[in-house]
Amino acid sequence: MTTVPQVYSIKSTPKETLEKWFRLLTIGRAIDNKAPNYLKQAIGWSYHAPYAGHDGIQLAIGQIFEKEKDHLFPYYRDMLTAFSAGLTAEELILNGISKATDPASGGRHMSNHFAKPEWNIHNVSSLTGNHTLHAVGAARAIKYYGEKAVSISSQGESSLSEGYVYEAINGASKEKLPVIFAIQDNGYGISVPKKDQTATRKVANNFNSFKNLRVIHCNGKDVFDSMNAMTEAKRHALEAEEPVMVQANCVRMRSHSNSDRHELYRSEAERNYVLDYDPLAKYRRMLIRYERFTEEELAAIEADAKAIVKTAHKAALKAPDPDPESIFDFVLPEAYESEKYPDGLHEEDGEKKKLITGLNETLKAEFRHNPDTFIWGQDMANKDKGGIFNVSKGLQQEFGIKRVFNAPIAEDFIMGTANGMSRFSDKIRIVVEGAEFADYFWPAMEQYVDSSHDYWRSNGKFTPNVTIRLASGGYIGGxxxxxxTIEGALTSIPGVRIVYPSFADDAAGLLRTSMRSRGMTMFMEPKALYNDPKAAAVIPDDFEVPFGKARTRREGNDLFIITYGNATHLALDAAEKLAKEGLECEVLDLRSLVPMDKDAILAGVKKIGKVMVVHEDKVHSGFGAEIASIIMEEAFEDLDGPVHRVGSPFTPVGFHRALEKAILPTVDKIYDAAKKILAY
Structure with a gap:
């Protein structure tokens, strides 16, 4: 155990400080005890995780936090942490009973998830330990911008079993970031005892071998030991500029939550034993024993605490409930709007550039445009290499290793720290290669899903300004x-824009718009087209393509083909083949899937009547199903036949070229399908 200076003690701590702490502890416990009654009275607080037994460490975390400077990521048991950090009793109750004026989420997020984003007390999800990565990302920004501040991730010991928590701690130690991992160890993950989580009794010791990581143990039930540990942790993180892990030994005096019955897995002896270690009762006894307060003084504070809670309760009950009409607010922030290219179209005069060149040049231009732009991923910046396909080639040489750098092979870390770094300032724009290939993105889905609802969940107070680049699709024999290609799965998740360009100019224009917009964008790049001359196009230096604006690639009156990505070129080739037979197809390149240009789709259906949707992804549950459904619901009377879909069969894409060709759409498959529709 590392030595911790004894800054605080029962004898030396000023009386006014001891009184402040006692007030916080007493009011906090009163609300903690009262919370279950709200559910019993059908008022709310349907999820409550009591903190009793964690009092010492939670008081300390809140006390060392400096609002609007440090960054605090509390977890669902951190009621006293939030109260100690500055939230009022009324704000705690507003959160518990999910009122519209709850500062954390306005009733959109689960109760007992306390936050105040304007103070840097961050809104986090219910996923245990998920926010550890966000804390690391915020610490990266703290270090980059030279702030004398810390980022604090508060969590239970069982969260350390999660792989992404290991990723966060590994990344923090590698980058030497000022982040404090406060681990509140009460011995249980709901009903799962610690022995079923790890072989090490003190879970923080699993990380003793991590370089640049200091580990401190303390008694989380004791106010003074906890205050000393957290004070030293903050001092060390600031001065050494490296992470610290504080393991606080706590007890859980009650059930995990109000839906848990701990008598089913804890003996009566154990339940009584933990009550004997009540931190609040211990602190009160010490104040009397060492004659720092009289019984009458403490009783007066306790009476005042009851009055404060009563007043807060009455005020919170009068607060408005969330408005059902508001459910569509804050799904996505307003996107950057182009004044010069409102339709995403431009003059065609000039030299054509390849799609990969358009992406590379746009990245560099946007890095020059906004000095608060960053990019990282795997294989991103090693000597002359710039990404697995060299899309980011030359960026590190021009903009430096602090803005362009490699990430560990840990997709959750890449995505999660992007979310966290974005929390530092709204001026920051981040681009990540979410994975080397789109197929490898699945480990990051936990962070992707969490980030997708940050804007909605926080009631508009935070949105990750992140563009995720994924090299997508086949036709490479991979x-x-x-x-x-995975857009069929991704488009079912609200809160993210999804674009899938087919030509170099659209790729450049959509990337610029993505990087200048607030919010999260999934930027899917058809890697087979990076260097394909068919995708080359003239690209104005300042070109911008708005989200949700499709582009007609070919005019026609016989068949309307809706497509995007690699399939756009296949559809154009098929249309050319049909034109030789006197059949003219109109080809609409969606460019943007979320939002989607529904007006262009419905106009094309009305104009032509016969419709085919072509995409590379599987037909089963592919994005074409959404397009077909919209047409059937909103333009059925304009149809001259059923909407036909062309895509891949319900099978993975095979490696051998013969298998790949049998699976993926081809010009001939589109041509044959078109002939059937035209003959209907």
Missing amino acids: GLYHSQ
């Missing part, structure tokens, strides 16, 4: 993990 097989599993190298040739799949």
